[in-house]
Amino acid sequence: MTAIDWLILALRIFIPLGVILTVVPMLGWAERRGAGLIQDRPGPNRVGPYGLLQLPVDAVKFFFKEDVIPTNADKVLYVLAPAIAVFSALTTFAVIPYGANLPAAGRDIPLIGADLSIGVLYVFALTSLSVYGIVLAGWASNNKFSLMGGLRSSAQIISYELAMTTAAAGVILSSASLRLPEIVASQERLWFGFLPRWNVVPQFLGFLVFFISAFAETNRIPFDLPEADAELVGGYHTEYSAMKFAMFMMAEYVNIMIACALTVTLYFGGWSLPGFHPSGVVGAILSILIFSVKTLFFVLVFIWVRWTLPRFRYDQLMRIGWKALLPLALLNLLWVAGLVAMGWL
Amino acid sequence: MTMSRLVFDAAAAMAILFAALMVVHPHPVKSVLAVVVSFFGLAVCYVMLSAPFIAAIQVIVYAGAILVLFLFVLMLLNVGQEAPERDPRPIQRWLSAAALVVFAALLLALLRAHGGSAPAALDPVSADVAPLARLLFSRYLLPFEALSILLLAALVGAFVLAQREKSS
Numbered sequence: 001m002t003a004i005d006w007l008i009l010a011l012r013i014f015i016p017l018g019v020i021l022t023v024v025p026m027l028g029w030a031e032r033r034g035a036g037l038i039q040d041r042p043g044p045n046r047v048g049p050y051g052l053l054q055l056p057v058d059a060v061k062f063f064f065k066e067d068v069i070p071t072n073a074d075k076v077l078y079v080l081a082p083a084i085a086v087f088s089a090l091t092t093f094a095v096i097p098y099g100a101n102l103p104a105a106g107r108d109i110p111l112i113g114a115d116l117s118i119g120v121l122y123v124f125a126l127t128s129l130s131v132y133g134i135v136l137a138g139w140a141s142n143n144k145f146s147l148m149g150g151l152r153s154s155a156q157i158i159s160y161e162l163a164m165t166t167a168a169a170g171v172i173l174s175s176a177s178l179r180l181p182e183i184v185a186s187q188e189r190l191w192f193g194f195l196p197r198w199n200v201v202p203q204f205l206g207f208l209v210f211f212i213s214a215f216a217e218t219n220r221i222p223f224d225l226p227e228a229d230a231e232l233v234g235g236y237h238t239e240y241s242a243m244k245f246a247m248f249m250m251a252e253y254v255n256i257m258i259a260c261a262l263t264v265t266l267y268f269g270g271w272s273l274p275g276f277h278p279s280g281v282v283g284a285i286l287s288i289l290i291f292s293v294k295t296l297f298f299v300l301v302f303i304w305v306r307w308t309l310p311r312f313r314y315d316q317l318m319r320i321g322w323k324a325l326l327p328l329a330l331l332n333l334l335w336v337a338g339l340v341a342m343g344w345l
Numbered sequence: 346m347t348m349s350r351l352v353f354d355a356a357a358a359m360a361i362l363f364a365a366l367m368v369v370h371p372h373p374v375k376s377v378l379a380v381v382v383s384f385f386g387l388a389v390c391y392v393m394l395s396a397p398f399i400a401a402i403q404v405i406v407y408a409g410a411i412l413v414l415f416l417f418v419l420m421l422l423n424v425g426q427e428a429p430e431r432d433p434r435p436i437q438r439w440l441s442a443a444a445l446v447v448f449a450a451l452l453l454a455l456l457r458a459h460g461g462s463a464p465a466a467l468d469p470v471s472a473d474v475a476p477l478a479r480l481l482f483s484r485y486l487l488p489f490e491a492l493s494i495l496l497l498a499a500l501v502g503a504f505v506l507a508q509r510e511k512s513s
Contacts, residue, residue: 077378117473121401128409132381135413139374139420147420154417158410178474 004105013113016098017090024253025055031303038307065242070142073239077140082240082247085133089254092126095119096261097181099271099288100278111271111284112181119180120172123262124165127217131157133251134219134236141239149235152225152314156216159321160223164213166329170206170336171199171266174345184270196274200267202339206332207267209325211298214259216321218252220302222309225317260298261291268294353393360386373424377415384408398474 029044029052036043044051069078094113102109116122131154138150172178175186189197200207216223227235237248264270271291278287312320339345363383367376384407391400481489 116397118397118401121398121405125401125404125409128405128413131409131413135416135420136378139416151417151420154413158413161410 008105008107008109012109012111013094016093016113020090020093020254020257023257024250025059027253027256027299027303028055028058028249030300031306034300034303035307038304059246062243062246067242067244068239070239072142074140074142077136078239079244081133081137081140082244082251083133084136085130085251086247086254088126088130088133089251089258092123092258093261095122095180096258096265097184097270098261098291100284102284103280110181111288115179115181118178120168120178120183120266123258124161124168127255127258128157128161130251130255133248137240137248138236141236143239145233146236146238149227149232149238153219153236156219156223156225156317156321159318160213160216160325163209163321163325163329164217166326166333167203167206167210167213168266170203170329170332173333173336173340174199174203180265180270184265184272187269188272188274190274196269198267198269202345203267203332203336205328206336207263209329209332210266211263213321213325214263215302215305216317218255218259218302220252220256221306222312223317224311225314256299256302257295260295260302263298264291264294349393353390356386356389356393358386359383360390373419374416377412377419380415381408381412384412398477 032054033043033051036045044054047053047057069075095116097110097112097115099111102111134153134157135150138146138148138153141147171183175183177183177186183199187196187198191197191201195201215221219225219227225235227237232238237245240248271287273290276286276290278284336345360383363379363386367379367383370376370379384403388400388403388408391397391403
């Protein structure tokens with residue numbers, strides 16, 4: 001590999017990373033303005049135009065706040081926990097294709113961090129590791145509320161991971177590949193000349209299970225039991241302050257974006273659009289835009305749901321995961337397997 | 346020494362080091378975390394041997410699910426630091442000595458068989474997902490299905506045991 005190849009690889013990795021880290025504070029703003037909109041109040045509107053500078057100001061505040069480490073906390077794990085949370089959130093994006101090939105510098109550059117042959121499994125491997133960030137935070141804080149939050153989270157993530165992976169298995173089955181770019185490519189054409197060949201059409205059930213599980217995996221309302229403030233103070237991050245607390249918030253928003261990007265890639269054709277054949281630099285940029293708009297739509301759905309639904313009770317949460325979502329995911333898998341066996345997919 | 350060999354050796358050393366740490370650490374929660382790191386090192390070894398599928402399964406199943414359950418149980422029971430052991434029984438000493446001899450013999454045999462050279466890397470194609478799946482569903486179909494029945498039996502067994510606890 002020449003120097004320019006290394007440069008291109010670095011840009012492929014760091015530009016999306018930079019974009020994600022820039023969008024995260026904006027999501028925080030969107031969430032609070034969205035809350036205001038839904039609850040018929042203004043939301044943050046004092047700092048900057050439309051309150052847009054509220055989040056940068058908050059970030060600065062986080063940096064200057066006192067960073068408290070409880071006396072009886074396990075210091076190493078206490079510091080490590082938020083780092084694990086952010087690490088597993090940020091590295092997941094590496095295998096998600098965010099655009100069509102970009103012709104530049106005499107090369108056809110694929111717009112993806114790393115095109116692994118096990119793409120989807122890589123995502124699930126890293127999300128299954130993200131639970132350690134929360135569990136360790138809860139345990140290392142040496143606080144019973146934190147511990148309860150961490151325990152709830154580990155039980156919840158394991159339960160919903162099953163439904164989520166089983167739903168995704170339907171997509172893997174129909175596109176016969178674990179590679180995310182190939183899953184996107186398999187959804188490019190049309191059915192009957194008008195219906196986009198998106199996986200959501202034959203696998204609407206799978207999409208529902210996947211998307212609902214994504215709420216549980218990212219600890220969002222209505223599944224935010226690990227940090228239920230009414231009963232657990234703040235759950236696993238009760239003892240965290242300053243930048244370490246901000247890192248948990250950051251991990252949450254990055255996880256939401258990853259979950260939405262993955263939903264778009266698996267079920268809504270990723271960066272592709274029926275009738276759109278990207279060519280050249282303009283095509284590549286357009287494909288990135290399409291991918292961003294689709295992803296942002298689902299991110300807004302996440303915010304919308306947060307301010308609409310109340311929180312489930314813990315036993316309800318477990319019942320939904322095991323007795324509703326998992327059987328539905330299995331049913332979806334059976335349905336897709338039948339379609340594939342009949343040669344209709 | 347190539348770059349990939351360096352990564353493999355580092356990961357292998359990490360796996361062994363943390364496996365040893367798991368045995369000697371007095372705190373059960375830390376022991377489980379040591380196993381997590383050890384399994385992660387093992388997964389990196391698999392990747393360097395061009396078996397990414399096995400690596401992913403290693404992380405998803407072992408590091409991501411089974412060990413989280415271990416942690417879950419340890420935290421639920423709130424297990425603290427292990428109390429310093431009393432004097433081991435005589436039989437334990439004899440058994441550990443015997444285990445050490447067996448382990449040393451195995452290690453020697455392994456080193457002699459390979460002459461200290463690294464085993465050749467697998468053909469990258471044959472270790473990928475599709476060929477692996479083909480093998481699993483053709484040549485190894487019977488053991489594969491037998492394993493799934495074994496797992497199902499374990500599942501049913503666990504369920505029966507849990508139900509009995511509840512009724513008593």
